[in-house]
Amino acid sequence: MNMHNRFRFLSISGAILWLSVFGLFPGLLMMGTSFLARHEAHLVDFRFSLEGYRTIIDPAFLKILWNSLYLAAGTTLLCLLAAYPFAYTLARMETRWKKVLLMLVMIPFWTNSLVRTYALVFMLKTRGIVSTILVWLGITAKPVSFMYTEAAVFIGLTYTLLPFMILPLYSAVEKIDGKMIEAARDLGAGSWRTFFHVTLPLTMPGIVAGCMMVFLPALGMFFVPDMLGGGKHLLVGNFIKNQFLVARDWPTGAAAGVVLTLLMLALIYVHGVSKGRLNKAGKKKS
Amino acid sequence: MTGNNPIIRLENLGMRFDNIMVLEELNLDIHNGEFITLLGPSGCGKTTLLRLIAGFESPTSGTVSIDGRIMNDVPPNQRRVNTVFQSYALFPHMSVSNNLAFGLRMAGIAKRERDQRVREALAMVDLPDMGDRMPANLSGGQQQRVAIARAVINNPKALLLDEPLSALDAKLRKRMQVQLKHLCRKLGITFVFVTHDQQEAFAMSDRVVVLDNGRIEQVGTPEEIYEEPVNLKVARFVGETCILDGSAHHWSDGILHAIVEGQPCQLKTRRSFGSHESIRVVLRPEDMVIVPEDDIASTHQPRLPGTVNETVYKGSTWDMVVDLDCGKQILITEFFNEDEDRICHKTGDRVIVSWFEGWEVVLPHEHA
Numbered sequence: 001m002n003m004h005n006r007f008r009f010l011s012i013s014g015a016i017l018w019l020s021v022f023g024l025f026p027g028l029l030m031m032g033t034s035f036l037a038r039h040e041a042h043l044v045d046f047r048f049s050l051e052g053y054r055t056i057i058d059p060a061f062l063k064i065l066w067n068s069l070y071l072a073a074g075t076t077l078l079c080l081l082a083a084y085p086f087a088y089t090l091a092r093m094e095t096r097w098k099k100v101l102l103m104l105v106m107i108p109f110w111t112n113s114l115v116r117t118y119a120l121v122f123m124l125k126t127r128g129i130v131s132t133i134l135v136w137l138g139i140t141a142k143p144v145s146f147m148y149t150e151a152a153v154f155i156g157l158t159y160t161l162l163p164f165m166i167l168p169l170y171s172a173v174e175k176i177d178g179k180m181i182e183a184a185r186d187l188g189a190g191s192w193r194t195f196f197h198v199t200l201p202l203t204m205p206g207i208v209a210g211c212m213m214v215f216l217p218a219l220g221m222f223f224v225p226d227m228l229g230g231g232k233h234l235l236v237g238n239f240i241k242n243q244f245l246v247a248r249d250w251p252t253g254a255a256a257g258v259v260l261t262l263l264m265l266a267l268i269y270v271h272g273v274s275k276g277r278l279n280k281a282g283k284k285k286s
Numbered sequence: 287m288t289g290n291n292p293i294i295r296l297e298n299l300g301m302r303f304d305n306i307m308v309l310e311e312l313n314l315d316i317h318n319g320e321f322i323t324l325l326g327p328s329g330c331g332k333t334t335l336l337r338l339i340a341g342f343e344s345p346t347s348g349t350v351s352i353d354g355r356i357m358n359d360v361p362p363n364q365r366r367v368n369t370v371f372q373s374y375a376l377f378p379h380m381s382v383s384n385n386l387a388f389g390l391r392m393a394g395i396a397k398r399e400r401d402q403r404v405r406e407a408l409a410m411v412d413l414p415d416m417g418d419r420m421p422a423n424l425s426g427g428q429q430q431r432v433a434i435a436r437a438v439i440n441n442p443k444a445l446l447l448d449e450p451l452s453a454l455d456a457k458l459r460k461r462m463q464v465q466l467k468h469l470c471r472k473l474g475i476t477f478v479f480v481t482h483d484q485q486e487a488f489a490m491s492d493r494v495v496v497l498d499n500g501r502i503e504q505v506g507t508p509e510e511i512y513e514e515p516v517n518l519k520v521a522r523f524v525g526e527t528c529i530l531d532g533s534a535h536h537w538s539d540g541i542l543h544a545i546v547e548g549q550p551c552q553l554k555t556r557r558s559f560g561s562h563e564s565i566r567v568v569l570r571p572e573d574m575v576i577v578p579e580d581d582i583a584s585t586h587q588p589r590l591p592g593t594v595n596e597t598v599y600k601g602s603t604w605d606m607v608v609d610l611d612c613g614k615q616i617l618i619t620e621f622f623n624e625d626e627d628r629i630c631h632k633t634g635d636r637v638i639v640s641w642f643e644g645w646e647v648v649l650p651h652e653h654a
Contacts, residue, residue, distance in 0.1 A: 179375035182342055185362040186369045187440065188392035197388070201379045 027261070034254035044250050052251030056259065061239065065259075068236040071150075071225070072218035075157040079165040079214045080207065082158065087169035087206075088199075102170070105163050113160050117227050120156050121147065124228065148230030156224040164213040172206020173199075212271050216264050236260050291354055293318040293443055293476050294339060294367075299348035301334055301500070308334050309500040312348070316444070316478060321470045323479045323487040326497035327523065332480045335497070336446050339478065341365045353443055363392070368437035369446045372453070374429045376421035382408070382432050383417035389440040407435040410469075427458050438469070444476040451486065463489050484524045488512065496520050512570075518652060521568045528574060528616040530567040530590075531651070534559035542648060547612040549588030555648040564651035571605070571619035573645040576637050587640045592616075594635045606631060608639055 037049035055061070090101055108116060123129045126145040134140045146152050180202065184194040200207075222237030231238070236256060243253030292315035301309040309331045316322050324332040337343045338350055341362035350357045357365055368389070376385050386404045395403075408414050411431035421429055430450060437445055447466075451459045467490045470477045481487050487494050488508040496503045496511060504516045515521035518529065532546035542553040546567055559565060577589065592610040599605075606618045618639065631637060 177373065177375065179371050179373055180377060182340075182362070183369070183371060183375040183377070184388070185342075186340060187389035187436070188363045189388075190361075190363050193392060198377060202377075 030254045030257050030261075033250055034258050036251050038249050038251055043248075049251065052249075052253075052255035055249070055252040056255050061256065064234045064239045065236055067234060068219050071153060071157065071233065071235060072215050074154055075161060075218045076165075076211050076215045078154060078158045079162050080211065083162060083165035083169050083210065084207075087166050088173050090166075091170050091173035105166050108163055113221075114223060116160065117156055117224055120152075120159060121227060124152055124155070147228065148232060150229070150233055152228040153225045153233050156228040157218050157221060160221065160224060161214045161218060164217070165210040168206045168209040168213065169203065170206075172203040172209075176202050208271060208274060212267065216267065219260060219264070292316055293353055294478070295349075295351040296335075296339075297349045297351070299335075299338065299350065300346050301331070301338065301343065302346045307500055309338075309345075312500075312502060314495060314502065314505070316476060319470075319474050319476055320492045321467060321477045321479065321490055322493045322495065323481060323491040324495050324497055325481060325484060325487040325523075328482055330497040331500040332482075332497050333448055336369070336448055336478065336480050339444070340367060340369050340446050366443040367446055368440050368442040369448065370433050370437050370450045372449045374421075374433040374450075376429055376432055376436070378421055380421075381417065382413070382419050382421065382424070385421065385432060386417075386436050386439055389436065393440070403439055407439040410438070411435040426453055427462070430454065430462065434466075434469070438473065438475065442475060444478055445470075447477060447479045449481055450479075451481075452483075459486070460489075466490060488524075496523060498523070514647060515568065515649075518566065518568065518649060521647065521649075526571050526617055528569045528571065528614075530569070530614065532565050532567055534561060534563045534565050536561055544648075546588050547590055547610070547614070549590065551588040552586040553646055553648050554644045555646075557648060557650075559648070559650070566649045566651050568647040568649060569616075569641050569645070571617040572603075572621070573641045574616065574618040575640055575642060576606075576618065576620070576631065577640045579638055587643055590639045592637060592639055594631045594633055594637055596633060597631060604630075608637060610639065 033044060034052045035048055035050070037045040037047050037051055039045035090098060093101075121128070124146040125131070126143050126147070128145075130146065131140075131143045135143055146155075176199065180198055181194060184198040189197060219235065220237040220240075222235055222241050225231070225233045225235050225238060236259075240253050240256045240260070243249045243256065247253075294314075294316040296312055296314045296316075299309055299312040299314075300307075312335070324335055326332045334343060338345055339352070341357065341360060344358060352365060352367060377388065380388070383404050386407055387400045390400045390403060404417065405414075408417055411434060413428060413431055413435075416424065416428065416432075421432065424432065430453075433450065434445075434447075451462050454462060463486060466477070466479075479487075479490065488511075491508060493505060494508055494511050495505050498519055504511055504520045506514075511520065512524055515524065521527050521529075530547050532544050535543040535545065535550075537543075537555075537558045540554060540556060542555050542559055542565075544551060544553055544559075544565060546553070546565075553567065577587075590610050590612065592608040594606055595609045595615065596607040597604065598607075602621065604620045606620070607615060608618060609615050616639070
C-alpha cells in the first residue's frame with residue numbers, strides 16, 4: 001500500500017467508522033427498539049411487539065404527521081418565495097456588496113439555532129420589539145403578542161432554515177450563462193417570459209436542492225414549535241421527543257422515528273433520481 | 287422594405303463604460319441584404335457595436351435606427367434583429383425543435399405554422415432529423431447550425447453574428463464561411479458579422495468595416511481594404527506588410543517622384559504630396575519581386591539590394607525573408623510560374639529587390 005492509497009484508506013475508513021458508530025448503529029438501535037414492548041419500570045421490555053406501530057396508526061399521530069408536513073411544506077414555500085428574489089439579485093450583483101451580503105447569510109450558521117430562536121422570542125413576545133414598534137407607530141393601541149401562534153412557528157422555521165434555501169439557489173443562479181437570458185430576450189421574450197421559460201427551468205436543480213434542505217430539517221425541528229408555538233403546533237419531532245422524555249414510551253417514539261426516517265429517505269431518493277436525470281442532461285454538453 | 291434607405295443606420299454613436307470610451311462618433315449605414323463584417327482586434331469595440339444594434343446595451347450618445355425607426359429605447363425583444371452568439375447560447379433544457387420554435391412561440395405564432403417552419407429551418411441547416419435531440423447531444427458544428435437556424439427562423443431584418451465560427455476547427459470553419467455566405471444570398475437577410483480574423487472577413491463579406499479603438503478606420507470591399515488601405519493601421523491589420531520610408535519630391539498627374547530608401551523612383555498615387563514631405567510606401571509580400579542584377583527594363587522602379595535571410599517553401603508559393611541593406615527586413619512571396627526557369631535563391635545570396643510597377647500604396651508618414 002503506497003502513501004496515496006493509505007491516505008485514501010484512512011480517510012474513508014475514518015468517515016465510515018464515524019458514521020457507523022454515530023449514525024448507523026443508533027439507527028439500528030432505534031429500529032430494534034420500535035419492535036419491542038413498553039415497560040413501566042425499565043426503558044423497554046425485551047419481547048417482540050408491534051405495539052409501538054399500533055400506537056402511531058392512530059388519528060392523533062396521523063394528525064401530528066399531517067400537521068408536520070403542512071408546517072414543513074409551508075415553511076419550504078415561504079423560504080422559496082423569500083430566498084429566490086434575494087438569491088437571484090445577489091448572484092447577479094457585480095459590486096463588493098455581494099460578498100458582504102453573502103457573509104450576512106452565512107453568519108447565522110455559526111450561531112446555535114436554539115439561541116437564535118430565543119432571540120426570536122424577544123422579538124415576538126408581548127413586550128417584545130415588534131410589539132413595541134407597532135405601539136410606537138400607533139398601529140395597535142395595546143401591546144400584542146405573536147407568541148404561541150402558527151404564524152410564530154412559521155416565522156421561526158423560515159428564519160432558521162432560510163440560509164439553506166438561499167445558498168443552493170444562489171449557486172444555481174450564478175451558474176446560468178448570462179447569454180441564455182440575452183438569447184431569450186433576443187428571441188422576443190419579455191422579462192416575465194424569459195424568467196418562466198429560461199431562468200426558472202435552469203435554476204430548477206437549485207430549487208429542488210433548496211426545498212429538500214429546508215423541508216427535511218423542518219419536519220424534525222421540534223424546539224421551534226415548542227418555544228414559539230407553545231406546544232400547540234406539534235411536529236413529528238415534538239411527538240418523538242415527548243414519547244421518549246415525557247410519556248416514556250420508547251417503542252412508540254422509536255416507531256415514529258422509523259416512520260419519519262423512511263419518509264425522508266423516500267424524499268431523498270426522489271430528489272436523487274431527479275437530480276441524476278438533470279446531471280446527465282448537463283454533463284453530456286461538456 | 288423602404289427603398290434605398292439603409293436597413294440599419296448608426297449615427298454619431300458613442301459608448302462609454304465607467305467613463306472609458308469604447309465607441310466614438312461612429313457613423314455607418316448597413317444596406318439591405320448585404321453581408322457586412324466588423325473587423326478589428328479584440329477590444330476594438332466591435333462586439334459592443336453589435337450589442338448596441340441588438341439592444342443589449344444603450345448608447346451613451348447618438349442613435350441606432352433599424353428600418354428607419356430610432357431604436358434607442360426599444361428593448362431587444364421588440365427589435366426585429368436576431369443574434370447568433372459566440373457560445374451559441376442554446377437553451378440546454380429544450381430540444382432542438384423547441385429551441386427553434388422559441389422565437390415563434392414568443393411571437394404568438396400558431397403551433398401548426400410553428401412546426402412547419404421548424405421543419406423548414408432544420409432542413410435549411412441540414413439537420414432534418416435532429417429536432418428531438420437535446421443541444422448537449424450535438425457536436426459543436428451542429429450546435430452552431432442550430433443557433434443560426436434559431437435566429438433565422440424569425441425572419442429578422444438583420445442577423446447579427448458575434449464571432450460564431452471561432453469555436454470550430456479550421457476545416458469546419460472554412461465550410462461554414464461558405465455556407466453562411468450562401469445563406470445570406472439565399473435568404474436576402476442582412477448579415478452583420480463580427481470577427482477578428484481578417485481572412486474570414488475577406489472570404490465572406492460584401493463590405494468590411496475596420497474598427498480600432500472604437501473608431502471606424504475604413505469601410506470598403508475586401509479588395510479596397512487590402513489593396514488601398516487608408517492608413518498604416520489598416521494596412522498592418524489586414525495581412526503582412528512591408529513598409530518602406532521615403533520622401534516626396536514632386537507630384538503631378540498621379541505620379542509621385544520620390545526617394546524611397548535612398549533610391550529615386552516614380553510612385554503611382556492619387557494622393558498629392560508636397561515637396562520634401564515624408565512618405566511611407568506600403569507593399570504586400572506578393573507585390574515584391576527579385577530582379578536580376580543585369581535587368582535594366584524597369585528604370586522607374588527602385589532597386590534595393592539585400593541578403594536572403596531565410597527561404598520557406600509553402601507549396602503554392604515560395605516565401606523569402608530578405609534583409610535589405612537599408613536595415614529593413616521584408617517578406618517576399620513568389621508564386622511559381624511553370625514556364626519560367628527561376629533561379630532558386632539560398633540563404634546568404636545577394637539579391638536586388640523591387641516591386642511590380644503600380645502595386646504600391648503611398649501614405650503620408652505617421653507615427654503608427
